[in-house]
Amino acid sequence: MTTIKTKSFITIKNKRFHYIWLRENCPSYRYAAPYQQLYDPNISDRPEYPQPLSVELNEETLTIDWDETPAHRSVFSVEWLLKNSYDPQPELESDNYILWDKAKLELRSPQTYNAQTINNDAWMEQLFTLGFVVLENIPPEKLESFLSSVGPIYNVDYGRIFALETKAKTKESIPPRDGCPLPPHNDLSYWGGHRLAQFLYCVENQNPGGESTLVDGFRVAQDFRQDYPQYFQLLLETPVQFWLVDKTHQYRFCNTATILECDSSGNLTTVRFSKRNCRPHLPFEQLENFYQAYHTFFHYLKKPDYQYQFQLKSNNCLLFQNFRILYGRTAFDPALGDRKLNSGYVDWNFFVGRRNFQYQEF
Secondary structure, eight states: OOEEEOSSEEEETTEEEEHHHHHHTOHHHHTOOTTGGGGOTTGGGSOSSOOEEEEEEOSSEEEEEESSSSOEEEEEEHHHHHHTOOSSSOOOOOOOOOOOOHHHHHHSOOOEEETTTOOHHHHHHHHHHTSEEEEEOOOGGGHHHHHHTTSOBOOBTTBSOEEEEEOOOOGGGSOTTTTOOEEEEOSOTTSSOOOEEEEEEEEEEOOSOOOEEEEEHHHHHHHHHHHOHHHHHHHHHOOEEEEEEETTTTEEEEEEEOSEEEOTTSOEEEEOOOTTTBOOOOOHHHHHHHHHHHHHHHHHHTOGGGEEEEOOOTTOEEEEETTTEEEEEOOOOGGGOOEEEEEEEEEHHHHHHHHHHHHOOO
16 A cells, blocks of 8 residues: 655645544544543653654554654554545534434434334434434333443433323313423523433323324524524524522522634524523613514524424433423413423533444444
8 A cells, every 4th residue: 555654744645644634533543532631641752753663554554663762553444544634624523413304304204113022223213313213112111221231320400310200180270371381492591401312202102192292403593594594693693591499498599601602613502491490680782672572583483394293102211402492382281280390401411422432432
């Protein structure tokens, strides 16, 4: 194989690799046990700009003996090097979002996965692309172990798992708000850590109403950005307050953040919307314009064309990205049957880490 060597880099199949990058990405350290590199006694003694004593290259491997004490050899797969090339620039990992509305999902219904027979790869792929997935046949006693196999269940002010339960009652004994529809919203907007996977597990549902409503916040925001660019910018740039007072546990949570967030390339990364928890406290001259943008965006979220609705069945678990998917519920009559759901969260980083590991080449 033809190669070009200079003092600072080597060229393999027209791709350049700096020696300092190769030394830092030596396979013996790349897949070391967690934290092992932090305690490597030689890491601070290496040359600032490492140089090879010898370089051997064939069709499959690159072998470098480094000019350092103690002696060290790095053996790279050429295939791995080419896949991880950063010449002329690194290929950034993509989340591969599939934006959707009601019509798109009705044209091709999302799959429901049997948790007893399917491996993580299939259902997790849909969770990343569509932002949600439904898993069936999870016995109540297996829910915690199933979720904990990905990552620990998040501990919030009301604990790890919260029961949402409505018992069948007579008309006269039903509280006024029981069974009312819930508009699309995100949970825990009043907490700083917003990138979570939320789960809703159906313990039992004997009620014909109360359909789950999902909205792809990224799809809505994309259309909103095109139709109302000035309002989109307002929601992107104006920090507002989200708060919750918990008298039972004596907490007052408050988080200051924007409704919409984008990365440095302008790609949407977060939709943070909760009519219940959002309490803007803005200068007088900004308030009216903000509410115009805020209410217009809320109007978009409530459009039926964006809302995908379905009935969550017993022993089924809905998992969704809390920073992208907004959740709501249609109205139901509590007198028509019992209804119990368990809700909670798992930090989204554990799902990202698990997927990355599944696709990692060793």
